[in-house]
Amino acid sequence: MNRQIAIIGSSGGNLYNLGGKEPRKLLDEILVQMESAGLSCGALQFIAAGVSMDAAKETTPAALYSWSSSQGAPVIIAEGTLQQVNQAAERLDREIAEQIELGEIDGVIVMSADPEGSNRHAVEACAKYKLPVTGTGGTSMAMIQAKGVHVIAASGTTGTTNRTRAVTFVTSLSKHWRIPYRPVIGTAQASSSSGSGSSASPWRRINIRGMMMASLPGFIGMALVLAVSKIPGLSALSEVFDLMIKALPVILAAIAAKQVSELDEVSIVAGIVAGILSVEGGIIGGILGGIGAGIIVHYLFRKCVEWRFPATTVNIVAGGISGLIAGLIVYFLIAPIALSAGEGIRTLIETLVSWSPVMAGLIAGLLIWPAIIGGVYHAAILPIVLLEMETTSNSFLGAVDMVGLVMVSAGITLANMIAPRDKGEAAVAAPGFAMNMGFGTFVEAAYPFMFSNKLVFAGAIASAGLGGMLVGLFGVRGTAYVPSFVGPITSNNTFGFLISMLASLLCSFLITFFVNKMYVYRSAKSTIGM
Incomplete structure (x- = not known):
């Protein structure tokens, strides 16, 4: 019993x-x-x-x-x-x-x-x-x-x-x-009878994609500060931007430590301590420092409890010492390697784009829908976007994301609001369009229309390719996950980004519009024939 x-x-x-x-x-x-x-x-x-x-x-x-x-x-x-x-x-x-x-x-x-x-x-x-x-x-x-x-x-x-x-x-x-x-x-x-929670090894909770996604607001905040600093009279905010860049590894380390150890405030403190010491390693160093802090705090916390340390001392030792150990390892051993790795990835992207910006944009645009549908986007593309944003607050692939995914989804949903195949689709499309334009996210709103018609699907890919090509042509660097009207402001080329966004939206809208009209016409003709 x-x-x-x-x-x-x-x-x-x-x-x-x-x-x-x-x-x-x-x-x-x-x-x-x-x-x-x-x-x-x-x-x-x-x-x-x-x-x-x-x-x-x-x-x-x-x-x-x-x-x-x-x-x-x-x-x-x-x-x-x-x-x-x-x-x-x-x-x-x-x-x-x-x-x-x-x-x-x-x-x-x-x-x-x-x-x-x-x-x-x-x-x-x-x-x-x-x-x-x-x-x-x-x-x-x-x-x-x-x-x-x-x-x-x-x-x-x-x-x-x-x-x-x-x-x-x-x-x-x-x-x-x-x-x-x-x-x-x-x-x-809400109830202990549910047997909730997880006692899995912290090693199994390491999820780079999850850490990146959770840290995204920090990157967007940095991009917004840079955009506002360009307004006449607000140039002093450029110093805030420089400070935020230095803080990015700390944000990632805190998120990583919390996700790995799941010990709430104790792990957050450990992550912050590790992140401060990992700043010289960039966001890769921050992630590694946070993961290390999360793993160490998990085991050190349990050991301190087993040794019957007072609860207050357990938190101080586990949170403080774990962060110091992980942070010092990154500071003295890993930071130079992590920084070089981040620089190498950014240099590789810039080199590929410099060879043929238009071709690079076209290829990125054509592949971005298959990437997000196949689950590759969040696992591979988003980390690269954040690595690009680490130094300049905007990104080549971030711009392709906005024009190739968000604007294309907005165009498809807008066409289904104006000329739906049936009245019910307009109600489905409207919230998605609002999310795309107002928040720069929820591109999945276009899925029902893309998956139900091959021409709309092909139109989405073609429109994304067009937008990506224009991003390369104008040399645009930008970001998604912001309202559509903010996107051009946060970019390095406001006019070029605006043209690229409008082109993608208009292209996907027109293709979907005419495909829907064709469908309605054929349906009506078939009904008359019966």
């Missing part, structure tokens, strides 16, 4: 700012980790106040969470002022103490408890029956220990997160009972 755990405490003072103000997320994380160790929740008494307990008054709004065995989840059993909730909590405290006396509780997790008030009876029962207790909250845990409670692990709250606290609690209990436990390093869902 699974060991039954009681969870008692409150949203706390310092804890309130470190997860306590979102009690469901805090409790769900603990429940997920408990389930991974084969532990069950036997009782719950958690007072969630509307503000930090350091500033709370008797009239502060609050809620009392208890455990519902039928629902297998935390439920609110009392709401009102903090004074009213405390009164309800004292009754629940007596019930939990009775469960302990009856042998229905095997261990206790404590967070910012009140051993002299709303948790007095449960704490006294723990001391009497020598139940293993683990928890956070410096003052409350000191008071609990003074009452003779068998505390197997105690820590302050500073520097902890919902996940690191939960892992620390469950690790302490599992080591005490010598039961197997593998931390669930994934996102806790």
Whole structure:
């Protein structure tokens, strides 16, 4: 039979700012980790106040969470002022103490408890029956220990997160009972009964494409700053642009570390530390530093917990030391190689384009739809776009993306709004057109029309080829993922980019328009013939 755990405490003072103000997320994380160790929740008494307990008054709004065995989840059993909730909590405290006396509780997790008030009876029962207790909250845990409670692990709250606290609690209990436990390093869902989360090796979570996509807003922000800096009177923003370029490796490192380790704030801190030390390696150095930080923080965190470091120290050591180790490795060993690799890729692209810009644009345009349909775009083209943008904020392939994908999709959807094959297609096309023009994304809106008619599909590829050819002709460097009217402003050739965009849009529009008209004409003719 699974060991039954009681969870008692409150949203706390310092804890309130470190997860306590979102009690469901805090409790769900603990429940997920408990389930991974084969532990069950036997009782719950958690007072969630509307503000930090350091500033709370008797009239502060609050809620009392208890455990519902039928629902297998935390439920609110009392709401009102903090004074009213405390009164309800004292009754629940007596019930939990009775469960302990009856042998229905095997261990206790404590967070910012009140051993002299709303948790007095449960704490006294723990001391009497020598139940293993683990928890956070410096003052409350000191008071609990003074009452003779068998505390197997105690820590302050500073520097902890919902996940690191939960892992620390469950690790302490599992080591005490010598039961197997593998931390669930994934996102806790609304209920622990779902068994959500992932304890997969951090090596399996390395996904360069995902890291690049998550970091894209930073690159777009940089491009926008460069565009605005060209406006008369705003040239001072060019210094901001230079600063943002230096920050790109830090952004990528933080994203990489978080995705690899999935330890929330701890991994983000490790990634930032590694990223700062990886700046000289460019975005490749940032990615490598972040991946290294994520891997190291994953294992170092677990080791620190196994060594029974206090939760605060676990976070400091895992986050800080992991970032330093990974960052220093990149700084002294990998940065020059990573920087050279990035420069080499950019030089290769520029060399290929310089040989025949028009031909390079044409080929890129013709291949970009097959690339995105075949899944190659995000895996190969997008990383190259970001590498190009690292130094100039715009890109040759980024410009081809805008004219060959976004504008072509806009043209196809616009034609289906004006001259659809049937009335229902206009309603389907309109949102896609708005997304293409307003946000520079969601090119997939054209898929239904391309896949249902080979001529429209061929027209899309031809239009993309035309746009790419013009990008090469005008020597355009630009980006997608921005509103269509912003695209030309962020490019190195506003007029050339605008012409290229309009050409692609108009070409795909006209082809789709006449294909649809032909389809409607043939359908009408067939109906008359019948």
